[in-house]
Structures are given as C-alpha cells and as structure tokens.
Amino acid sequence: MSVWEGKKYTLVKNFGYEEYLKELGIDAVSRKILNEKVSTIELEQKSSLFSIKTTTDLGTTKVEFRLDEVVDEVTRDGREAKSSFHRERNNFIYHELCENSKPMTITMDFTNERLAMTLSVSNVEALQVYEAQPICESVPRTKSAAKISKARPKVKRSLRHFFSYRKVKTMNAQENIEKQENDEEDT
Incomplete structure (x- = not known):
C-alpha cells in the first residue's frame, strides 16, 4: 500500500509561489486569487490509471493519467496543457507544457504525514507543503x-x-x- 492511499492533503504553507506564478506569466489579479486559495489534493489509483483531484475555493480539477503517457489537461488557472507523469517510489514527477508558456516541472513527494510539492519553471522554484488527513468514508454495516x-x-x-x-x-x-x-x- 502506498503512503498516499486513503489520504487527503491540505495546503498549510507556501514558499515562493508568487514569484513562480509571475514567471509562468499569470496576471496580477489571478496571482492574488491563486495565492489566497485553500487547496486539498487527493491521489487515487485504479489499476494502471491514476487521478489527481485538486479542490480549491475556486472549484475542483481532476486529471487522469497513466504513467509515462502524455495527456491533455486544463490547468487550475485555465491554460490548456500537455502533461506527463513519472513515478519514483512515493514521488510523482509531473511535466507540463502549455502554449505561450514556459515548460514547468512539479515534483510531489508523498510521506505518511505530508506532501511536499516543488514547482519549478525556468530558474524559479516554489515549495508548497500539505498535511495529510485520512479520508473518512462510510463503513459498511x-x-x-x-x-x-x-x-x-x-x-x-x-x-x-x-x-x-x-x-x-x-x-x-x-x-x-x-x-x-x-x-x-x-x-
């Protein structure tokens, strides 16, 4: 069983996120909104299909993927992107390429207690720290x-x-x- 199974991760700290968004070319108003959001991330696996569900005050996005395959997705800020995912133990490496934008890489490092997400574009890096919480599901009688x-x-x-x-x-x-x-x- 992977350390991320059955957990939801809630954002608790942001480091350098404003500069990261600026380097991506996100306008000032959108940066302010994205910086103030509270988000949770859930990662699920069904056979070889993975999904990452991100929930914020602005809505929910979900991307489904198979490892090492390119998928089309719409990012949280509305950009169309081509993405690929690679897994190394409890780390997911996510490469994203958008039109009119610089390529970016997100490394998600899952542990039992937290998720450390490193976001990098060009020479700018940001770090987001999420705390793990169990997902409460109804228990069958x-x-x-x-x-x-x-x-x-x-x-x-x-x-x-x-x-x-x-x-x-x-x-x-x-x-x-x-x-x-x-x-x-x-x-």
Whole structure:
C-alpha cells in the first residue's frame, strides 16, 4: 500500500509561489486569487490509471493519467496543457507544457504525514507543503452491527420493565408506610 492511499492533503504553507506564478506569466489579479486559495489534493489509483483531484475555493480539477503517457489537461488557472507523469517510489514527477508558456516541472513527494510539492519553471522554484488527513468514508454495516441494532429494542424494553418494576415497588413501599402509619394511629 502506498503512503498516499486513503489520504487527503491540505495546503498549510507556501514558499515562493508568487514569484513562480509571475514567471509562468499569470496576471496580477489571478496571482492574488491563486495565492489566497485553500487547496486539498487527493491521489487515487485504479489499476494502471491514476487521478489527481485538486479542490480549491475556486472549484475542483481532476486529471487522469497513466504513467509515462502524455495527456491533455486544463490547468487550475485555465491554460490548456500537455502533461506527463513519472513515478519514483512515493514521488510523482509531473511535466507540463502549455502554449505561450514556459515548460514547468512539479515534483510531489508523498510521506505518511505530508506532501511536499516543488514547482519549478525556468530558474524559479516554489515549495508548497500539505498535511495529510485520512479520508473518512462510510463503513459498511457488518453482521455484528446489525445484531447490535436488533438488540437495542430488547434493551429499551428491559429498561422500561426495570423502571416500571421500580415504580411498582416504590408504590408498594409507600402503601406499606401508609399502612404502618395508620396502624400506629389506631393503636
């Protein structure tokens, strides 16, 4: 099992991202928006097909790929690109080439606790650090869970019986006290 399976990575730190976006030729307004976004990344694998889903305040993008094959994609900032992915253990190396833009490389280094993403274009590098969080999925009900849910009505009935028994016992005790008081008055 790979260290990134079953996890979602949330951005916690950005280093040099503004300069990186500037080198890519992103306009000032878009740079400001992209710099302030909160993003999460999920990497999934089904057989030989991988997918990277990136979710931000601006929306969600998903790119599906096979290793060492060129795919067409639309980047988060709306550019059309040709991309390829290569894997070295828990590292993914992502090469992107856009029209009217400089080629860039993203290295994603996954560990159990974090994702360190190094983004480079020309001689400018940026680093984004993401923290790992488990993805919560609904757990299918097991037979024992079904047995427990069937047992609950019995427990409720038992408690009702206990309290009604206790109520009767209390009433009997009150009647006995009243009888004793009446007997004492009579004597």
